[in-house]
Structures are given as C-alpha cells and as structure tokens.
C-alpha cells in the first residue's frame with residue numbers, strides 16, 4: 001500500500017464510507033480532498049498525497 005492510499009484510508013472514512021476513487025475526475029478530486037481535508041486540518045502535503053493516490057486509481 002502506498003503512503004497516499006494509507007492516508008486516504010485513515011482520513012476519509014470518519015464521516016462516511018470510503019469513497020470510490022473512480023467516482024470523481026482528477027480535477028474533482030483536487031476540489032473534494034481540499035474541501036474535506038481542510039475540515040480535518042490536513043496539511044497541504046498530506047492532501048497532495050491523497051489526491052495523487054485517487055488520481056492514480058480513477
């Protein structure tokens with residue numbers, strides 16, 4: 001498992017089930033990870049790793 005995947009799995013299912021990476025486009029993932037990552041106070045670098053993971057899986 002990559003670091004980005006680990007960060008995604010640990011941070012993105014506290015409020016809902018883990019979203020399907022295929023459900024969004026590359027640009028939508030940038031917007032969504034920023035929106036929800038900000039609610040968790042995730043650092044920009046952490047958000048970037050999650051975004052890169054989701055963009056590699058969609």
Ligand code: HEC
Nearest residue numbers: 011012013014015016019023024032033036037039040050
């Ligand atoms: C603080 C709670 C919370 C966390 C943490 C959270 N989400 Fe969400 N998320 C929500 C809520 C609430 C909705 C439903 C929004 C709506 O329908 O108006 C949602 C909806 C979504 C959706 C559906 C599409 C959309 O436009 O709403 C996606 C995709 C998503 N979240 C991705 C993520 C990702 C990726 C992470 C991790 C970085 C994450 N969420 C972490 C609360 C959270």
